[in-house]
Amino acid sequence: MEVEINVQRKIEIIILSGFLGSGKTTLLKNLLEQEQKSGRKAAILMNEVGEVSIDGYLLPPNFPIEEITNGCICCSGKDQLERTILNLYKTNRPDVIYIESSGLAHPIDVIDSCLSPIIANDIEIKNVITVLDSLRWCHRQEYSKPIQCLMEEQVKYADLLLINKIDLIQQQTFNKVIEEIENLHPNIHYQITSHARMEISSIQSSCHEREIEHQQFHVHNHLHINHLVYVFTKPIEKNLFEQWLQTLPLSIFRIKGFIRFKETPVKTTLFQYAYGVPMYLNQEIAFPTNLVLIGEHLNAEKLKRQLEKLEN
Numbered sequence: 001m002e003v004e005i006n007v008q009r010k011i012e013i014i015i016l017s018g019f020l021g022s023g024k025t026t027l028l029k030n031l032l033e034q035e036q037k038s039g040r041k042a043a044i045l046m047n048e049v050g051e052v053s054i055d056g057y058l059l060p061p062n063f064p065i066e067e068i069t070n071g072c073i074c075c076s077g078k079d080q081l082e083r084t085i086l087n088l089y090k091t092n093r094p095d096v097i098y099i100e101s102s103g104l105a106h107p108i109d110v111i112d113s114c115l116s117p118i119i120a121n122d123i124e125i126k127n128v129i130t131v132l133d134s135l136r137w138c139h140r141q142e143y144s145k146p147i148q149c150l151m152e153e154q155v156k157y158a159d160l161l162l163i164n165k166i167d168l169i170q171q172q173t174f175n176k177v178i179e180e181i182e183n184l185h186p187n188i189h190y191q192i193t194s195h196a197r198m199e200i201s202s203i204q205s206s207c208h209e210r211e212i213e214h215q216q217f218h219v220h221n222h223l224h225i226n227h228l229v230y231v232f233t234k235p236i237e238k239n240l241f242e243q244w245l246q247t248l249p250l251s252i253f254r255i256k257g258f259i260r261f262k263e264t265p266v267k268t269t270l271f272q273y274a275y276g277v278p279m280y281l282n283q284e285i286a287f288p289t290n291l292v293l294i295g296e297h298l299n300a301e302k303l304k305r306q307l308e309k310l311e312n
């Protein structure tokens with residue numbers, strides 16, 4: 001690989017971590033707005049589960065973006081990440097690159113992938129920000145052990161933890177979350193957020209010693225996660241879709257994509273679903289009607305049949 005990074009000032013890397021649907025893209029949008037105001041040049045590297053991009057469409061158009069959609073960056077190999085960072089650097093010369101890792105990535109694996117010998121000297125991993133869905137966190141015992149473990153590891157390796165979605169939990173539950181986090185990690189830096197609103201100025205350079213050499217944990221060896229990308233060919237009825245949602249098991253962690261509903265006179269509707277909470281946002285642009293479903297032991301054939309039925 002041709003090495004072309006030759007900068008005096010290192011490129012800052014900020015890694016956004018956190019389980020599926022916790023609010024990483026929401027955070028990224030907030031931070032990019034602030035970067036734009038401050039005049040710093042930011043670039044984005046998105047990594048999504050599933051071979052189609054959904055989040056890429058949701059970001060402001062005026063930032064350079066590279067997407068890795070063929071698996072988790074920690075699994076698809078360092079080469080691809082290196083190439084993508086180099087490409088962003090060569091074409092845009094950014095001051096900072098935000099890496100939104102997939103919701104299934106272990107933060108240490110992502111750091112490890114960034115620290116390849118070819119680029120390690122030219123980048124500074126400034127911070128790992130983990131976004132925590134406080135509602136899902138409260139119910140994490142309902143998930144399989146590997147999933148619980150992944151959520152806990154994402155918290156453990158955060159330089160900054162955003163305890164997000166506090167608008168969705170009661171005061172008593174909120175107190176419990178804070179107590180738990182403080183007991184688990186007495187020195188952790190955290191902020192309490194709704195819609196991942198935080199000030200960019202509160203991102204400090206990480207002072208963690210990361211023992212990457214000794215880290216053997218590769219979370220994907222323990223998970224049984226799969227996904228389905230379903231492409232709608234025609235508009236569907238919203239009430240039938242909502243009825244179908246009610247039938248889904250807890251093991252379907254995340255759904256996102258664009259749908260055309262018969263009842264809605266817009267080009268497409270952005271649909272988001274995390275921990276049973278659905279969200280619909282009308283779009284005036286005709287985005288590709290792809291729906292990505294992610295879950296543990298997901299029965300893709302059965303789900304495909306159910307979705308096909310909604311189109312009939």
Ligand SMILES: Nc1nc2c(ncn2[C@@H]2O[C@H](COP(=O)(O)OP(=O)(O)OP(=O)(O)O)[C@@H](O)[C@H]2O)c(=O)[nH]1
Binds near residue numbers: 021168
């Ligand atoms: N009520 C509420 N919803 C939130 C909050 N933060 C994010 N959301 C919603 O949660 C859903 C998922 O948010 P995203 O920002 O896409 O989450 P993500 O972590 O990027 O998701 P993946 O990339 O799929 O892992 C969206 O519908 C958001 O609007 C919050 O604090 N409160």
